[in-house]
Amino acid sequence: MDRGSEKQFTVGELARRGGVTVRTLQYYDSCGLLSPSEYTEGGRRLYGRKDVVRLQQILFLKSMGFSLEEIRDKVLPTESAEELAQAFEQQRKVFAEQIAHIEQTVAELDKLIEEVRLGNEVDIDRLLFMTRATRSGNPLSFLTRHFGKEQMANLSQRLTEDDAGEFRQSVQSFTDELIALYRRGTDPESAEGQRLASKWWELMMAMTGNDPSQIRNMSVSVVRESNWPPGSEDLKEATLTFLRHAILAYLKKNDIRLP
Template sequence: MHSEHEQLFTVGELARKCGVTVRTLQYYDKSGLLCPSGYSEGGRRLYSRRDIIRLQQILFLKSMGFSLEEISQKVLPADSAAELTQVFKNQKTILARQLAQIQQTIARLDKIMEEIQSGNEVGIEKLLMITRASRSDNPYFFLPRHMSKEQIEYFIQRFDEDGTSDFNKKLLEFSAKLIDLHGRNEKPEGAEGQQLAEMWWNLVMLKTKGDLSLIHDIGSVIINENNWPQDAADLKDATLTFLRKAVLTYLRKNNIKLPKNHGGIDK
């Protein structure tokens, strides 16, 4: 039911104003992702303010690389001012994280160009680093896609935007070392393996603010092989084999006991 004075848009009007095609909106309707709030007497689709907010979320999540199936599970209600504020707050956090990643990549490129202009040869390791950074400064960037709304909000409340850049930098260094140790067939129980496990533990403490119950939310996503993107096979293998063994040894040696209902990478 719409108020008498509520502005409604036809599918063509909404498509023009939001920069999408009519065919896209028709497809969203057919798939149940964005159904119009009503129809005209002539049977034309009519979209309301509520539909526009939903479309904005769909387009934002799509730009982040989510599939339509994933998007259907992540679109939040925005019927009140508080709910709409939360929608945009979440999007702001994601964009701020991306901005920090872009700025870090730009800084790396500037440094590489300075070395080139100085006549120094750029080593293969730096080229590989830049290649990895060009994709994402967070090698576990896929994790939020597989977390519930409550889990994401929980992390957002405990991890401010200012700390995201520093955390991603540490995580990138960690993942590079993890892949290197795994590739060299080092023992997870060895000195380097345990140093890596300690690094992981410190990152977990930083991310969770010491709340051990959050390890379940992170670990349960990581150990599910179906959650990993196809282009992260090296990190996936290193994480699910080498890191799990290294962490288990580290926890035992340091007598660290997690909540009984914990799960994940250290299980």
């Protein structure tokens, strides 16, 4: 159905073309999440281009596990071409991270398969940790290959199901800030750089249960570039240059001596 130069869809047409049900669109309308741009004289809903773009965002965010209440606050404006591009860039970033995570998971599974075929027993604590790490897309899961049995047991016990989500958000927030500071060319010894190093220390204490002796294995694993999974180039570069410098300055400034 066309009005002017813009193609419009009835609720049935949009449901069929968008892969949703009519009832879903009616519900989105009733709760104010997606209301049609126009109505016919007879009161039938008519959806235009901006409605289709909004529906696409809603379905994308829903696939990411957000509730409808959360989605209401996360849908981006798309009135201009730049706003529309930003909305798609946000989605592209998420999908790129998912691809990198899948590639990382495949690499981890390849290593487990190799260990099993060599007759090596895979410790149950490592299996439990990897179960949570692979499900949540933890970018640090490759570190576990270099943990001893006792370290894996301690880490698995600390990162329980209840706090896994909060920890994952903390790691994501930290990595986002790290990459942003690195791209801006921030001095690692500046106030911003040292605040980030302080956050790193807090994360390490959370992961190790306030046991600095375990940080060495993690550090050795991170410095070894071949350990980083595909798709993590930005994070790797920011870590091995900016963060490494910031951490060394932070440890020296706070007189922290690692074993």
